[in-house]
Amino acid sequence: MLPTGREQLLTDLRPARAVRTDSIVDLVGNTPLVRLHHIERDAPGVEIWAKCEFCNPAGSVKDRAALRIVRDALERGLLRPGVRLIDSTSGNTGIAYAMVGAALGVPVTLVMPENVSAPRKQVTTAYGVEIVYSSPMEGSDGAIRLAHELVEREPDRWHYADQYKNPNNPLAHYHTTAPEIWQQTGGRVTHFVTGIGTSGTVVGTSRRLHELDPAIRCIAIQPDDAMHGLEGMKHLPSSIVPAIYDPSVLDDTIWMPTDEGWDMAERLAKEEGLFVGHSSGGNVAGALRVAKQLSAEGRRGVVVTILCDRGDRYFVPLRWEKRYLW
Amino acid sequence: MPNVRIPTPLRKYTQGREEVTIAGQTVGSVLDGLEQSYPGIKERICDEAGKVRRFVNVFVGEDDIRFLDNLATAVKDSDEISIVPAIAGG
Incomplete structure (x- = not known):
């Protein structure tokens, strides 16, 4: 019997990164998935994993x-x-x-x-x-x-190019990010949680994950206020809503306070050795909220989120030396 | 009086105005005056302790007040104060 599409994806495991390549653009995607062992201790019984999108050649998702x-x-x-x-x-x-x-x-x-x-x-x-x-x-x-x-x-x-309207934005995640998550978790992913910028990542990935397994819960994150500090995330009620935004593929939205995201970004650096940007902090904080809820209900789960970029992208070099307070 | 530039997410407090003039000798007193004219706006800029929220940047001219005297930074009538939030997605 021929394997189904979702079975085929699992057998198509490729090495995470090419070791030799013709062009820098061939290194886009196929990012590693890292387990957040220290963070997930707050939610016993639930695994939290994150896609290392900072491994892309220009440094972000x-x-x-x-x-x-x-x-x-x-x-x-x-x-x-x-x-x-x-x-x-x-x-x-x-x-x-x-x-x-x-x-x-x-x-x-x-x-x-x-x-x-x-x-x-x-x-x-x-x-x-x-x-x-x-x-x-x-x-x-x-x-x-x-x-x-x-x-x-x-x-x-x-x-x-209009990234907010261009169907190729969510399609990139439909064709790469989602299958990678499916492969890298061996089809065990139960929840996908990530923030909205253009909404391309959450819409494209969620659409494909739902096709692979309709039981997977896909949850978006938005800043809890128009005046926020989660750079890269969009508060849709006060913004131009991107044409590619499709709430029909989302199961829920988490409204994230800036402080919770910033604190998590600091924690990721100190506890996991992952120095990432504030939007990544917000994403992991959202994933942890989902994991804690599952854990409190006595349920198991495999929660996957996105580490959008590295923290050093936000340094303001000379001012950092003056003990820049965020 | 110093000119205060209001970012998009706070213009709902200022009836859509992009710039307002508020009397005051320091950034702190200008923000207090801003609150008197437009109630509710200050808590979006400052936390419960009265300090500027860590994700909000306040500039006098080109300079971030964190590198001046914070809320005690003196301002002249010709100064321009800008309240600058983080940048949304994409």
Whole structure:
């Protein structure tokens, strides 16, 4: 008898990372899954695992979406000579576009709020991209509006990748992140918990995991307030809701306080040796809430979440030396 | 009077205004004045102990008040105070 799709996925286990490759973009995805032994002690009987997305070549989960978006545009002939790829970004997608663009020979222009961290500006600039700054008072929605304006003004100059609307963003996770989680847990995953930025990760991954096993619970995380400090996460009630956001694939939403996410980011560094960004802290804090609930009900579970990027992406170098208090 | 730049998530308190002018000699007194004019706004910027929340950045001109005198930082009428939140996703 032929194996079913979900059985086939389990036998298709590949080594986590290529040891030799033709191009840097071949290193996108296939990230390791790490068990959070110290954190999960708070929820006896439940396992907590995290995808190390900081292992992607440009350092964040956004490499997956950026690669699929750029490849799709190239295949459809949308990036003819003289046309630049443009998108609005709060940072990580910009760095990912910058890496993919450099590797595949695509000129890139990024629209970012002026208050993105200095390392993000420096890293994107190092890859040779053009940056246009939007108002620091208007956040990522201000960057979205400015990108729209630029494209409307000179439509022939740009290919507007629009990560908030581009189906290739969730599709990247549908085709890579979800099958990897399925393989790496041997099909044992019971809960998937992660934050909403563009919503690409949670929507694409949840859609596929539900197809593989409808019993898997998929839970999104949003900041609990419009004025929050979980950089990279979006508070949808006060934001432009991304067109790719599809709540029908989500079983629940956790509203995360900034302090809980920040405290968890510190704990991950000290207890697990994982120095990750605040959004990763928020993700693990959400995963721990789910795990504690299961544990309190006397249930077992395998909870999987996402470590979006490393903590050093948020250093402000000179100021750090002045004992920067977050 | 110093000009205060209000970020998008706090404009629901200021009837949508992006900038307001508030009297005060220090950042702290300007924030107190802001609360008097727009009740409820200060607790979004400061915690229960009255300190600026760790994820909110307050600038006088180009300088983060953490590297000046925090809430005791003196301000002149010509100064511009910016309240800058973290950046949302993508």
